[in-house]
Amino acid sequence: MSLLEIRNLQVKYGAITALKGVSISVEPGQIVTMIGANGAGKSTLLRAVSGLIKACAGNVVFEGVDITNLPAHRVVALGISHAPEGRMIFANLSVRENLEMGAYPRANKGEIGHDLERVFSLFPRLKERFKQSGGTLSGGEQQMLAIGRAMMARPRMLLLDEPSLGIGPILVKAIFETIVEINRELGMTILLVEQNAHQALKIAQYGYVLETGHIALEGSAGDIARNEQIRKAYLGEA
Amino acid sequence: MRLDRSVIFLAVAVLASALATLFEKSINPYYFQIIIYIGINIILASSLNLINGFAGQFSLGHAGFMAVGAYTAAVITTSLGVTRGSIFAIPVLALALLLAGLMASIFGLIVGIPSLRLKGDYLAITTLGFGEIIRVIVQNLDFLGAARGFTGIPKLANSFWVFSTAALVIFLIYNLVNSTYGKAFLAVRDDEIAAEAVGISSTRIKVVAFVTGAFFAGVAGGLYGHFVTYLNPMQFSFLKSFEIVVMVIIGGMGSIIGVILSATLLTILPEALRTVSQYRMVIYSLLLVIIMLTRPQGLFVRRRLFKRGSTPKTEIS
Numbered sequence: 001m002s003l004l005e006i007r008n009l010q011v012k013y014g015a016i017t018a019l020k021g022v023s024i025s026v027e028p029g030q031i032v033t034m035i036g037a038n039g040a041g042k043s044t045l046l047r048a049v050s051g052l053i054k055a056c057a058g059n060v061v062f063e064g065v066d067i068t069n070l071p072a073h074r075v076v077a078l079g080i081s082h083a084p085e086g087r088m089i090f091a092n093l094s095v096r097e098n099l100e101m102g103a104y105p106r107a108n109k110g111e112i113g114h115d116l117e118r119v120f121s122l123f124p125r126l127k128e129r130f131k132q133s134g135g136t137l138s139g140g141e142q143q144m145l146a147i148g149r150a151m152m153a154r155p156r157m158l159l160l161d162e163p164s165l166g167i168g169p170i171l172v173k174a175i176f177e178t179i180v181e182i183n184r185e186l187g188m189t190i191l192l193v194e195q196n197a198h199q200a201l202k203i204a205q206y207g208y209v210l211e212t213g214h215i216a217l218e219g220s221a222g223d224i225a226r227n228e229q230i231r232k233a234y235l236g237e238a
Numbered sequence: 239m240r241l242d243r244s245v246i247f248l249a250v251a252v253l254a255s256a257l258a259t260l261f262e263k264s265i266n267p268y269y270f271q272i273i274i275y276i277g278i279n280i281i282l283a284s285s286l287n288l289i290n291g292f293a294g295q296f297s298l299g300h301a302g303f304m305a306v307g308a309y310t311a312a313v314i315t316t317s318l319g320v321t322r323g324s325i326f327a328i329p330v331l332a333l334a335l336l337l338a339g340l341m342a343s344i345f346g347l348i349v350g351i352p353s354l355r356l357k358g359d360y361l362a363i364t365t366l367g368f369g370e371i372i373r374v375i376v377q378n379l380d381f382l383g384a385a386r387g388f389t390g391i392p393k394l395a396n397s398f399w400v401f402s403t404a405a406l407v408i409f410l411i412y413n414l415v416n417s418t419y420g421k422a423f424l425a426v427r428d429d430e431i432a433a434e435a436v437g438i439s440s441t442r443i444k445v446v447a448f449v450t451g452a453f454f455a456g457v458a459g460g461l462y463g464h465f466v467t468y469l470n471p472m473q474f475s476f477l478k479s480f481e482i483v484v485m486v487i488i489g490g491m492g493s494i495i496g497v498i499l500s501a502t503l504l505t506i507l508p509e510a511l512r513t514v515s516q517y518r519m520v521i522y523s524l525l526l527v528i529i530m531l532t533r534p535q536g537l538f539v540r541r542r543l544f545k546r547g548s549t550p551k552t553e554i555s
Contacts, residue, residue, distance in 0.1 A: 052431060076437030088432035090425050091544035092492075100418065101425050105437035134428075135544035153437060 001064060003028040003157060003189050004049070004080075009058035011041070011048050018044040020213040021058065026157070026191055026206075031183050033192045033200040033221065035234055036210035042193040043085045045210070046159045049191075050082035051075040062157070077105045081155035085162050085193075087146040091135030095126050098134050098145055102152025112152070118186075119148040122178055140171040147175070151182065157189045158182065164196040172196065176203055197234040201225040209234070248409040255401030262397060270397075274465050276505045277400035278458050281407050283485035283501040284494065285454030290483065291492035292415055293447035294427030295354060296362045300455050300482045302369030305474035306345050307338035307456025308463040309382050312391045314338075315464065322392050331394045335403070335460040342456025343449045345372070350448035354441065369479050377471040387470035388463075395464035403461060407454050412494055414450075423447055424492070428544070488529055490536020499538050 002025040011019040018041045026032045036042050047053045049060050051072035060068045067075055072082075081102075090098050099119055103112045120127035123144040129137060134145060143163055150158055160179065164172040180203050183190050194200035201207055207224045209217040217224065224230055262270060286300045311334040320330045353364040377385050414420040425433040426440045433440050463469050481504070489500030507525070511518040529537060 050435060052434060071439065072434035073437045073439045076435070082435045084432060084435055088429045088435070090428040090432065092428050093421065093424055097421055097424075101421060101433075101438070102436050104418070104422060104425075133544070149436060 002026060003063060004191065005061040006045075006049065007059045007061070009045070009048060009055050009060065011044050011053060011055050018213055019048065022210070022213070022215055024208055024215065024218070026189060028189050029187060030206060031179070031190045031192060031204045033194055033204035033207045034210055035194055035197040035200055035207060038195070039212070040210040041213045042210055043161050046082060046161050046191070046193055050080060050159055052082070052084070073105070076153050076155070079156040080159065081150035081153045081157070082159040083146040083150040083161060083163070085165065087142045089134040089137070089142050089145050089149070092133055094131055094133055095137070095145060096130040098149050099152050102149035105153060111154070115152055115154060119151055122181065123148055140167045140175070143167055143175060147178070151188070155188060157191065160190060160192045162193060162195060164194060164199060172199060179203060197230070244409050244412050248405050251405030252402040255398045255405070258397040258401065272505065272509055274395070274397065274400050276502050277397070277404045278462050278465075279482070279485060279501040279505050280404045280498050281454055281458040281461070282482045283489065283497045284404075284407050284411055285451040285458070286482050287486050287489070287492065287494070287497045288411055288423075289447050289451040290486050291497070292420070292427065293423045293444055295444055295447065296358060297365040297448070297451070298362045298476065298479050298483060299349065299365035299369035300451070301474040301476065301478035302372035303342040303346060303452040303455035304459035304462070304478070305372050305376060305471070307342040307459030308469050308474070309376060309388065310341040310456070311335055311338035311460030312388055312463045312469055313382070315392055315394065316390060320392055320394070322394060327392070327394050331399065331464060335457050338460035339453040339456040342459070343453040346449040346452025347445065350445045354444040354448060366476055366479070369474070369476055373471045373474050383469070385471065387468055389468050391463050391467045391469065393464065393467050395461045400461050400465070403457060408494060408498065484526065488526070488537055490539030493536055493539045496536050496538035500536070
């Protein structure tokens with residue numbers, strides 16, 4: 001059984017249809033990537049899964065449970081964490097408090113402390129800055145914080161929205177390596193939305209290409225990376 | 239450790255306010271009145287700070303909750319007929335203040351649930367409207383004295399009641415905002431969507447902040463009524479709400495100690511300026527302008543808060 005199953009999902013912003021019936025499935029333990037141009041509806045898809053926006057038709061099924069249009073805070077409790085686009089960290093809370101907020105639905109203090117150490121070992125930079133307020137961090141550090149915060153809910157599934165956005169190439173590489181580590185070591189299934197198709201297809205097992213609200217192509221990450229049209233449109237080859 | 243420190247603060251403050259009652263007679267009544275107003279304003283400003291400063295919901299209706307509390311408490315003590323010095327005075331006032339707070343928080347709930355969907359300016363205008371509605375309703379209710387005012391309230395509140403309540407409010411707010419639950423208030427203020435994304439029900443947090451703030455404003459209203467012994471709807475106009483908002487902004491949104499100090503300062507300042515008679519409010523307003531220009535983060539705050547949305551964001555795709 002798929003961990004996450006999205007069937008014929010439709011989302012509208014007023015009169016504009018952002019998703020025109022998208023169906024995808026994510027197998028447990030995988031990294032699945034969703035690539036596509038600006039405005040294709042990638043972030044919208046993640047927001048609809050995590051309950052930040054409402055879908056007008058279709059279903060989202062997680063571990064066999066229909067979670068379509070549940071409020072966001074309940075989706076987190078069920079095991080899906082979303083690191084939203086643009087990072088959205090709590091600027092006036094310290095790094096540590098940001099991470100602790102990630103564990104807000106959880107009660108076990110010991111486990112939370114353990115997970116905090118785990119995030120710090122994945123992102124040592126955050127440990128150096130744990131007393132600093134989130135707003136003083138650099139873009140890359142904020143991205144680490146956003147991913148770390150999402151991990152603190154101890155989700156079975158992590159939704160990552162453009163982790164490479166506005167970050168230098170060296171840091172992008174490091175962050176992608178950490179994403180692989182989170183997937184392999186901690187067994188978290190990852191749905192990764194990216195414009196940086198090249199990097200995303202390198203670490204993912206399976207991929208979808210989203211074009212103006214519908215799935216244009218799907219397949220193993222390797223197949224997509226070899227696809228002639230995709231190479232032209234998204235990987236910058238002539 | 240933090241909790242211990244705040245417990246010590248509470249104990250010392252309650253003891254000090256109890257001792258202060260011994261000297262009430264020997265102080266110039268005018269000064270004494272200002273001191274009591276300081277205590278009441280500390281309660282009002284601290285409770286509004288919970289809504290505006292910590293949870294980031296700009297409310298302009300605090301005087302409305304104060305009015306609800308003031309009239310509720312006044313109706314209870316006058317209908318029970320307690321007088322100053324009677325053995326029932328203490329339990330009855332305690333009960334009246336509790337019910338004043340509860341009634342105000344019920345109003346907070348009624349106003350909060352629909353209006354907290356709104357943000358920023360819209361919420362401010364809605365709460366402003368609510369505060370005025372309360373005042374106008376009271377003005378037309380005969381059993382509350384209507385526009386003539388409510389007279390004959392026993393003078394039950396003294397420095398003990400006012401300052402130990404203020405200390406208790408500060409104690410509760412301090413421990414709330416330092417708890418995980420309280421951190422969620424700050425998270426909602428910083429970024430509502432991110433707060434939802436980590437599992438915080440932002441609506442719930444906003445309503446809790448609003449209802450708690452309203453409760454304390456109601457208690458402050460009850461104390462006020464039992465000190466001045468006379469209530470008039472005009473005492474709770476939007477000007478009073480603005481006065482409280484100014485205290486919070488000048489003290490620094492989200493700074494507990496800053497708001498206490500500014501509530502004190504802004505209660506004394508207009509009185510101190512009485513010496514310059516007709517220029518009083520001109521100077522007062524000018525000082526506010528100067529403070530805002532030079533210390534926009536608040537008089538007693540070291541570091542400026544990051545504004546909502548100041549972290550880099552891009553459009554949704």
